Amino acid sequence: MTMSRFLSQEAERLAPYTPGEQPTDLQYVKLNTNESPFPPSPRVIKAVTRAELLKLNLYSDPTCAALDGAVAAYYELRPENVLTGNGSDEILAFAFRAFCGQGKPVAFADITYSFYHAQTALFGLEKQIVPLREDFSLHVEDYMGFPGTIVIANPNAPTGMAVPRTDIQRLLEADPNRVVIVDEAYVDFGGESCVPMIFRYDNLLVVQTMSKSRSLAGGRVGFALGSPALIDALNRVKYSFNPYNVNRLSIAAGTAAMEDAAYFETCRGAILRNRGWLTGELEALGFTVLPSAANFVFAKSDRVSGGELYRQLKENGVLVRWFDKERIRDYVRITVGSMEQLVSFIDETAKILDAV
Numbered sequence: 001m002t003m004s005r006f007l008s009q010e011a012e013r014l015a016p017y018t019p020g021e022q023p024t025d026l027q028y029v030k031l032n033t034n035e036s037p038f039p040p041s042p043r044v045i046k047a048v049t050r051a052e053l054l055k056l057n058l059y060s061d062p063t064c065a066a067l068d069g070a071v072a073a074y075y076e077l078r079p080e081n082v083l084t085g086n087g088s089d090e091i092l093a094f095a096f097r098a099f100c101g102q103g104k105p106v107a108f109a110d111i112t113y114s115f116y117h118a119q120t121a122l123f124g125l126e127k128q129i130v131p132l133r134e135d136f137s138l139h140v141e142d143y144m145g146f147p148g149t150i151v152i153a154n155p156n157a158p159t160g161m162a163v164p165r166t167d168i169q170r171l172l173e174a175d176p177n178r179v180v181i182v183d184e185a186y187v188d189f190g191g192e193s194c195v196p197m198i199f200r201y202d203n204l205l206v207v208q209t210m211s212k213s214r215s216l217a218g219g220r221v222g223f224a225l226g227s228p229a230l231i232d233a234l235n236r237v238k239y240s241f242n243p244y245n246v247n248r249l250s251i252a253a254g255t256a257a258m259e260d261a262a263y264f265e266t267c268r269g270a271i272l273r274n275r276g277w278l279t280g281e282l283e284a285l286g287f288t289v290l291p292s293a294a295n296f297v298f299a300k301s302d303r304v305s306g307g308e309l310y311r312q313l314k315e316n317g318v319l320v321r322w323f324d325k326e327r328i329r330d331y332v333r334i335t336v337g338s339m340e341q342l343v344s345f346i347d348e349t350a351k352i353l354d355a356v
């Protein structure tokens with residue numbers, strides 16, 4: 001992006017996020033942005049009706065009552081514990097604005113979801129970057145004395161590694177006046193969710209999304225779960241920014257997706273099986289694969305660099321994610337797709353390794 005003379009000083013300081021490629025030209029085997037390989041639930045297809053489309057002249061429900069209700073019912077919470085948004089990226093922005101600012105800095109890991117950088121720059125927040133340990137594990141001790149808001153992606157991206165719920169609990173207890181945001185975008189694939197602790201700790205905000213485990217990335221539905229005090233704070237920001245933040249079609253789609261627990265379980269089961277297969281095949285090819293509790297694996301080979309593998313796979317029609325960043329340059333991140341996609345990926349990878 002080039003700098004324009006029209007930019008405000010604030011906009012000059014931004015650090016915009018670079019999304020994974022979303023090509024429209026070729027039919028890639030797309031394993032780069034952790035989408036579900038499965039279509040939305042059949043109930044979602046039925047919920048987005050012609051009748052709903054014909055109501056697009058009317059604003060959506062600013063309270064998202066149906067959607068919040070479905071989320072609350074699934075987790076046995078009350079609607080006061082829920083706020084839904086236009087993807088969890090929007091929820092995270094509300095949270096940064098609500099809980100961080102003058103005298104309230106934010107801390108997060110050096111290797112984590114890079115959108116945290118983009119959003120904290122947008123709000124001009126003072127931040128502390130806390131390096132993960134050598135093996136990419138996160139130790140909550142490293143955050144204990146931090147006098148501000150803490151954000152932890154659990155499981156983490158792009159490593160896929162998870163911390164136990166009891167670790168988060170220690171952080172919550174160490175300072176009840178400090179908000180801990182746990183980004184559980186990938187928790188359905190094997191992490192320990194902090195949702196059961198919401199009633200006990202009013203400083204715990206859990207953020208989840210329907211983009212990965214509920215096949216709704218394009219529907220843009222995310223949600224926050226927490227104490228009424230935290231949810232009220234998020235609503236202050238929401239009603240200062242975009243009161244109708246979830247559109248009519250996404251409210252219908254998200255509600256139906258949340259209600260179809262059986263379909264969700266089927267898809268999740270398939271991803272877990274496929275992840276096991278993919279991990280085994282990569283290890284057989286000599287890759288080091290980090291232990292993943294997510295719908296992707298983070299892997300490196302000592303025969304080909306991460307950048308080279310990414311480029312050669314792309315030339316052969318397979319997209320994975322590569323981060324040209326210190327500490328993780330040797331790795332590629334591979335979304336756990338369908339078996340058909342994964343077989344193509346493994347075949348192409350084996351060919352590339354044979355040629356080096």
Ligand SMILES: *Cc1c(COP(=O)(O)O)cnc(C)c1O
Pocket residue numbers: 086087088089090113153157183185208209210211217220221222
């Ligand atoms: C994908 C992702 C999100 C954002 O998802 P939305 O599509 O905006 O709901 C948030 N956090 C992490 C760690 C993610 O990987």
